[in-house]
Amino acid sequence: NAGVMQNPRHLVRRRGQEARLRCSPMKGHSHVYWYRQLPEEGLKFMVYLQKENIIDESGMPKERFSAEFPKEGPSILRIQQVVRGDSAAYFCASSPRTGTGELFFGEGSRLTVL
Amino acid sequence: AQTVTQSQPEMSVQEAETVTLSCTYDTSESDYYLFWYKQPPSRQMILVIRQEAYKQQNATENRFSVNFQKAAKSFSLKISDSQLGDAAMYFCAYRRGSQGNLIFGKGTKLSVKP
Numbered sequence: 461n462a463g464v465m466q467n468p469r470h471l472v473r474r475r476g477q478e479a480r481l482r483c484s485p486m487k488g489h490s491h492v493y494w495y496r497q498l499p500e501e502g503l504k505f506m507v508y509l510q511k512e513n514i515i516d517e518s519g520m521p522k523e524r525f526s527a528e529f530p531k532e533g534p535s536i537l538r539i540q541q542v543v544r545g546d547s548a549a550y551f552c553a554s555s556p557r558t559g560t561g562e563l564f565f566g567e568g569s570r571l572t573v574l
Numbered sequence: 575a576q577t578v579t580q581s582q583p584e585m586s587v588q589e590a591e592t593v594t595l596s597c598t599y600d601t602s603e604s605d606y607y608l609f610w611y612k613q614p615p616s617r618q619m620i621l622v623i624r625q626e627a628y629k630q631q632n633a634t635e636n637r638f639s640v641n642f643q644k645a646a647k648s649f650s651l652k653i654s655d656s657q658l659g660d661a662a663m664y665f666c667a668y669r670r671g672s673q674g675n676l677i678f679g680k681g682t683k684l685s686v687k688p
Contacts, residue, residue, distance in 0.1 A: 493675055502665055502678040503619075516675060549617060553676075561607035561626070561669055563676055565619035 462487065464566035465534075466552050472572045479539040479546070481569045485554030491515075492535040493563060494527055497549040509535060542573045576601045578668050580679035587656045588687050594641075595651045595682045597666030604628075607669045608642065608649045609676070614662040622664070625649065653684075661686045 465484040473479050485492050491510055495503040505519040509529035520527065524542075529535040539546055549570050553563035577600045587593035599608070610622040625633045625642050632640050637654045653660055666679040 491673065495676075495678075502680045503676075505675040505677065508675050519675075551619065553619075555673075560624065561671075562609060562621050562624055563669075564621075565611075567616070567618050 464489075464552055464554050464564050466550075466566035466569050468569060469567065470570050470572070472574065473542050474574050475543055476541050479542050479571055481537040481539075481550050481552075481571070482534040483537070483552030483554075483566060484534040485552075486564055489554035489556050489564070491555045491557065492529050493553045493555075494535075494537050495551040495553065497551060497568070499548075503551060506537070539571070542571070544573050547571055547573045576603070576668055576670065576677050578666055578677050578679040580666055580682050582682045583680070584683045584685070586685045586687060587653070587660075589656055589658060591656055592652060592654045593656055593684065595653075595664050595666075595684070597649045597651070597679055599647050599649065599666070599668050601647070601668065601670070603670050605671050607671075608640075609667040609669070610638070610640070610649075610651045611665045611667060611678075612660075612662045613665065613681070614659075619665075623651065656686050658686050658688060660684060 494506040497503045507520050507527045508516040524540045526538045549568045551568045552566045579598045606627045608625045612620045612622050623635045639652045641650045663681045665681045667676045
């Protein structure tokens with residue numbers, strides 16, 4: 461059973477470009493979460509989605525960031541007009557509708573903004 | 575708002591010895607989960623152990639055990655017979671109920687000396 465798949469693993473963008481990060485949850489999981497980890501820091505919650513719905517986006521910056529989880533296909537975290545401060549590791553996690561409470565994490569996508 | 579505090583930025587243990595990592599949290603909820611995740615240099619987030627708040631018995635997973643003090647809102651992780659492969663960042667995390675996002679502490683970097 462494949463785990464949470466994230467791609468790309470590494471992404472380099474110049475300031476002002478767009479970054480798109482993709483996440484395919486584990487099979488049978490309908491809940492997706494995005495987290496950001498800055499160097500030497502813990503994971504900060506960004507957004508929680510279910511299929512076609514944003515449930516909690518309280519951790520998302522108000523501008524330039526958006527997320528979706530369409531009916532078909534992976535969840536996408538989109539960062540427009542990237543700045544150097546966006547450089548971080550972005551982790552996706554998934555969970556089933558009911559279960560043991562844990563989140564299952566992908567290996568992360570490392571974004572570097574030049 | 576719920577918060578998770580790890581007061582030890584770094585810890586060190588001799589191989590085969592025991593080490594305890596501290597974690598406290600703040601919540602007014604009665605139904606929640608607590609977790610310890612391990613993040614090795616590969617950056618993959620790996621679940622170490624999970625505790626449901628309604629369970630009085632402390633969770634145990636092989637060499638890993640917790641001391642869950644609900645009234646004190648304390649959730650420490652004990653690693654027995656430490657191994658070189660235990661060296662990693664350890665994050666304490668809180669989750670309200672079985673849905674919703676995880677809230678992480680800032681982490682403790684554990685070094686294991688041969």
